[in-house]
Amino acid sequence: MADTDARATIIDGKAFAAGLVDRVTAASARLEAAHGVKPGLAVVIVGEDPASQIYVRNKGETTARAGMRSDTHRLPDTTSQAELMALIATLNADAGIHGILVQLPLPAQIDSSAVLDAIDPDKDVDGFHVVNAGRLAVGLPGLVPCTPLGSTMLLKDRLGDLSGLNAVIVGRSNIVGKPMAQLLLAENCTVTVAHSRSRDLPAICRAADILVAAVGRPEMIKGDWIKPGATVIDVGINRVPSADPVKAAEGKTRVVGDVAFKEAAEIAGAITPVPGGVGPMTIACLLANTYTAACRAAGVEPERLDA
Numbered sequence: 001m002a003d004t005d006a007r008a009t010i011i012d013g014k015a016f017a018a019g020l021v022d023r024v025t026a027a028s029a030r031l032e033a034a035h036g037v038k039p040g041l042a043v044v045i046v047g048e049d050p051a052s053q054i055y056v057r058n059k060g061e062t063t064a065r066a067g068m069r070s071d072t073h074r075l076p077d078t079t080s081q082a083e084l085m086a087l088i089a090t091l092n093a094d095a096g097i098h099g100i101l102v103q104l105p106l107p108a109q110i111d112s113s114a115v116l117d118a119i120d121p122d123k124d125v126d127g128f129h130v131v132n133a134g135r136l137a138v139g140l141p142g143l144v145p146c147t148p149l150g151s152t153m154l155l156k157d158r159l160g161d162l163s164g165l166n167a168v169i170v171g172r173s174n175i176v177g178k179p180m181a182q183l184l185l186a187e188n189c190t191v192t193v194a195h196s197r198s199r200d201l202p203a204i205c206r207a208a209d210i211l212v213a214a215v216g217r218p219e220m221i222k223g224d225w226i227k228p229g230a231t232v233i234d235v236g237i238n239r240v241p242s243a244d245p246v247k248a249a250e251g252k253t254r255v256v257g258d259v260a261f262k263e264a265a266e267i268a269g270a271i272t273p274v275p276g277g278v279g280p281m282t283i284a285c286l287l288a289n290t291y292t293a294a295c296r297a298a299g300v301e302p303e304r305l306d307a
Helices: 014-036 052-064 082-091 110-117 129-139 146-159 179-186 200-206 243-250 261-265 282-299
Strands: 040-046 069-075 099-102 166-170 190-194 211-212 230-233 236-240 253-256
Touching: 014 052, 014 146, 014 282, 040 052, 040 082, 040 282, 052 069, 052 282, 069 082, 082 099, 082 110, 099 282, 129 179, 146 179, 146 211, 146 230, 146 282, 166 179, 166 200, 179 190, 190 200
Parallel strands: 040 069, 040 099, 166 190, 166 211, 211 230
Antiparallel strands: 236 253
16 A cells, blocks of 8 residues: 555545445346346366466356356366367357457467357457457447456446546556457547657656556656646556565565656556456456356346446
């Protein structure tokens, strides 16, 4: 957390995410009661990556707590491309599964792009399929990547109407930067997407009423890059050596964002911490996307979940 004399309001993503999961749980129960449709999420993991195993377990537990069907498919790291594609085809055809998520990274023998492209776009709860990217770009209903979706929810909860605000996104990835830009354009922001080739990046950032950091470089964005009173959304999750020299010498690490938090908190009007900001929104939005996909499969208008 920030120092006690910090100016910025800390945006509590953990609390918002818990409320969102509660709303998804209630909406899913109403969907099942009224239409006999129980939202179902299938998560596929290949190999034994420890971080992925923890993440997948958390997804499964949260999905089950929300009253949804939760299927986890654990495959050995020797799984072939053909075997994984066959499983995706089976899940695409399963009417009880409304969301499919393939945990990345995948082993070297598997073409990740081909696997993600094989997922039915209407079940693509990660929002990575090119069809969903296109739907987002032209304003059609689709499934939106979870991190940008959660970030937008936090912004609207904090600021209300975003119309007319200058938004700067640092980072142009297909997973965060580009879909974040589309979502903020849809909210009638004036959007700038900055990146490693941008000239005078600090000056670009200082023009932002909303600054979204998604560049993947620890504490790159300094306090003096931030417009006084701006709202800062820090998407970065970076492991760096512990601030304690003894612990650092032992190989201990800590997690920081893409923004130098203490500096930024003295200038910004509101800021997400790392951890505890955007991160908790990812699984919550995954459940929200699964619920939305289940509604659309049943021809039912999804309830609003953002507040």
